[in-house]
Amino acid sequence: MQLKTQGNSMRAVVESLQESRIREVANEGLGRSDVLKFWFGESDEVTPDFIREAAIASLQRGETFYAHNLGLPELRHAIAGYMHGLHPQAGTDAWFDRVAVTSGGVNGLMVAMQALVDAGDEVVLVTPVWPNLVAQPRILGAQVHTVPLTADARGAWHLDMDALLASISPSTRLLIVNAPNNPTGWTLTRQEQATILAHCRRTGTWILADEVYERLYYADDTAHGAAPSFLDVAEPEDRVVVTHSFSKSFLMTGWRLGWLVLPPSLTHAVGKLIEFNTSCAPVFVQRGATVALQRAHEVTPALVAHLRACRDTLVPRLAAVPGVSVATPQGGMYAFFRIAGYDDCLPLAKRLVREAGLGLAPGSAFGDEASGWLRWCFASQDPGRLDVGVARLERWLQAQG
Numbered sequence: 001m002q003l004k005t006q007g008n009s010m011r012a013v014v015e016s017l018q019e020s021r022i023r024e025v026a027n028e029g030l031g032r033s034d035v036l037k038f039w040f041g042e043s044d045e046v047t048p049d050f051i052r053e054a055a056i057a058s059l060q061r062g063e064t065f066y067a068h069n070l071g072l073p074e075l076r077h078a079i080a081g082y083m084h085g086l087h088p089q090a091g092t093d094a095w096f097d098r099v100a101v102t103s104g105g106v107n108g109l110m111v112a113m114q115a116l117v118d119a120g121d122e123v124v125l126v127t128p129v130w131p132n133l134v135a136q137p138r139i140l141g142a143q144v145h146t147v148p149l150t151a152d153a154r155g156a157w158h159l160d161m162d163a164l165l166a167s168i169s170p171s172t173r174l175l176i177v178n179a180p181n182n183p184t185g186w187t188l189t190r191q192e193q194a195t196i197l198a199h200c201r202r203t204g205t206w207i208l209a210d211e212v213y214e215r216l217y218y219a220d221d222t223a224h225g226a227a228p229s230f231l232d233v234a235e236p237e238d239r240v241v242v243t244h245s246f247s248k249s250f251l252m253t254g255w256r257l258g259w260l261v262l263p264p265s266l267t268h269a270v271g272k273l274i275e276f277n278t279s280c281a282p283v284f285v286q287r288g289a290t291v292a293l294q295r296a297h298e299v300t301p302a303l304v305a306h307l308r309a310c311r312d313t314l315v316p317r318l319a320a321v322p323g324v325s326v327a328t329p330q331g332g333m334y335a336f337f338r339i340a341g342y343d344d345c346l347p348l349a350k351r352l353v354r355e356a357g358l359g360l361a362p363g364s365a366f367g368d369e370a371s372g373w374l375r376w377c378f379a380s381q382d383p384g385r386l387d388v389g390v391a392r393l394e395r396w397l398q399a400q401g
Helices: 019-029 048-061 073-086 090-096 105-116 131-139 162-168 190-205 264-277 283-294 296-319 346-358 384-399
Strands: 099-102 124-125 143-149 172-178 207-208 240-245 258-261 322-327 334-339 373-377
Touching: 019 346, 048 283, 048 373, 073 099, 073 105, 073 172, 073 283, 073 373, 099 124, 105 131, 105 172, 105 258, 105 264, 124 162, 124 346, 131 143, 131 172, 131 346, 162 190, 172 190, 172 384, 190 207, 264 384, 283 296, 296 334, 296 384, 346 373
Parallel strands: 124 143, 124 172, 172 207, 207 240
Antiparallel strands: 099 258, 240 258, 322 334, 334 373
């Protein structure tokens, strides 16, 4: 009897995932040392010495074994103290019971979605946004509906609150919001967060708030050195999950460590989910992160001041380039801009790499509504590189006539 054979295949939703358009642009510059690389969302500054030394000391002590699924108690206590400092409406002990340590912010987002979303569930997402936030619920089989921000003539992005609320009904399982936003720099006000939360309470909708850029916030009215957070308006048992990461505010992108803030009733179950995903985060990484939080006052305020200076170097220079529309972002580490007459940003970004030695991220990587835009990460240890980059852009545009 002849057996019927089939070709190798995987789930259609996985096969249909879009490859990273940012990496597609970066591939244009492989092997070229002359390209100024502003495409990825990370600083070019290394992790501070004392954080690295804590991880090295952990390895030298032989801490190479499994840890608790939810994270080392020492790290969870440090996170609880840190969260209390930013959001002092609850005591430190109350925060401890809400913290789950994850192997990066990406992993935290996926674990949260696994906890909340079933196949066929309706998920609403504010875009443009980092593409993983769109892909993750789709991988789980959810039906994703997007509510786009809109840009004004200056290049500033705004939320249509009426449109967002109209998109959230009792059939909406989850709302995903990233603010401060990657790539636009848009952020929510505390009143807008309260309005969204009140509506989601009425519909029974969960909120997953990606707040990894919370500390990278430049408004003069910032409270406790952070952007407005859903944690400031929500009760502990509200249907709100917040994702954080050590990557941005502590210069630890390659360490892959983050945390979730959960309703206390979810924490134990999420620990089980972490077991089935990664078991736990590495102990030596958690040791470095514990010290990072204990000495956060030495890292984050100086980093934010430096990023503000980088932003204030780049954005006025960009705005002075003929044809460029760019607004000053309130949060994050990106200038998001467009150039008149260049509506297809992917080939534009590739040409800028090849012909100008300038590496930027195409806006279409973050959603169709961002086609025609470019993202410039201004987290540069040397702000002079930003000036050189703008000069390269100007020369290239002049050469196009």
